[in-house]
Amino acid sequence: AQKITQTQPGMFVQEKEAVTLDCTYDTSDQSxxxxxxxxxxxxxxxxxxxxxxxxxxxxxxxxYSLNFQKARKSANLVxxxxxxxxxxxxxxxxxxxxxxxxxxLTFGKGTxxxxxx
Amino acid sequence: xxxxxxxxxHLITATGQRVTLRCSPRSGDLSVYWYQQSLDQGLQFLIQxxxxxxxxxxxxxxxxxxQQFPDLHSELNLSSLELGDSALYFCASSLGGxxxxxxxxxxxxLTVT
Numbered sequence: 395a396q397k398i399t400q401t402q403p404g405m406f407v408q409e410k411e412a413v414t415l416d417c418t419y420d421t422s423d424q425s426x427x428x429x430x431x432x433x434x435x436x437x438x439x440x441x442x443x444x445x446x447x448x449x450x451x452x453x454x455x456x457x458y459s460l461n462f463q464k465a466r467k468s469a470n471l472v473x474x475x476x477x478x479x480x481x482x483x484x485x486x487x488x489x490x491x492x493x494x495x496x497x498x499l500t501f502g503k504g505t506x507x508x509x510x511x
Numbered sequence: 512x513x514x515x516x517x518x519x520x521h522l523i524t525a526t527g528q529r530v531t532l533r534c535s536p537r538s539g540d541l542s543v544y545w546y547q548q549s550l551d552q553g554l555q556f557l558i559q560x561x562x563x564x565x566x567x568x569x570x571x572x573x574x575x576x577x578q579q580f581p582d583l584h585s586e587l588n589l590s591s592l593e594l595g596d597s598a599l600y601f602c603a604s605s606l607g608g609x610x611x612x613x614x615x616x617x618x619x620x621l622t623v624t
Contacts, residue, residue: 431615437599438513439615485554492559492567496542496605499613501554 397421398486398502405507407476414461415471415505417486423447427489428469429499430460434482442484445469476509483507514538515616517602523622529590532619536583536604542566543585544605544613545577549598560585592623 397420407413419428430442445453445460453460461470473480483506487499514537524530536543545557547570556569560579571577574592579585589596599620603613 429612437620438617439601439603441513441612441614444612487554496559496561496566498544498556498559498567498569499546499554499603500556503553 398488398500400486400502400505402505403503405505407473407507407509409478409509409511410475412472412474413476413507415473415484415486415507417469417471417502419467419469419486419488421467421488423491427497428460428462429487429489430458430469430471431485431487431501432480432482433485433504439485443471473507478509478511481507481509513614513616515602515604515614517600517616517619519619520617521620521622523624524592525624526592526594528592528623529588530592530621532587532589532600532602532621534585534587534602534604534616536585536602537614540604540606540614541583542605543579543583544603545571545585545587546601546603546615547598548601548618549595552598554601557587589621594623597621597623 399418426447428445432440443455457474459472483504485504486502489497516535541562544559548554557571559567577587599618601618602616605613
């Protein structure tokens with residue numbers, strides 16, 4: 395069974411600074427994918443970034459980057475130049491095959507990020 | 512905006528009642544997934560439909576059922592509601608092929624009183 399662990403229930407960061415949100419995973423699959431989603435207080439789930447297990451480069455999307463360390467089974471999200479609007483819950487998730495090329499997402503418990511002015 | 516729509520946004524009902532949550536996937540997406548987010552269980556996969564057929568079940572209660580219609584919209588039916596069913600219910604869609612993203616709708620917040 396797959397498992398996602400986010401060990402930081404809450405994190406604080408000053409505006410304009412960088413912050414790293416931790417995520418470790420456990421899987422016996424060779425092919426897998428890791429996602430980060432943002433959930434603001436309004437409730438919607440916003441896709442941020444994806445990393446495939448065979449991707450050689452760490453994924454980046456604007457101010458978001460994923461620090462992927464395969465041997466350590468970690469996929470930490472780095473947010474550079476934090477903004478007040480980054481305050482939200484952040485979820486790490488793993489793609490788990492269901493059938494064929496379809497999959498479900500298994501989520502961690504999330505990290506609540508608060509950006510202070 | 513993800514392109515996935517869910518109605519209603521909020522739903523308040525009493526124990527023992529039955530409700531229906533509706534989801535319209537992104538244009539062109541054949542797969543619909545339902546997830547439940549509650550304080551104690553976190554985000555959990557419930558069920559997946561692909562082009563009208565049920566394909567996978569997760570932690571879905573027997574009191575819950577779903578279907579996907581020919582126009583690809585999906586409905587999640589929750590019956591004999593209990594207080595513990597209060598949660599945020601998300602629908603997500605994907606192409607159903609080798610696609611890496613599931614696009615989430617805004618969710619339906621269900622409160623059972």
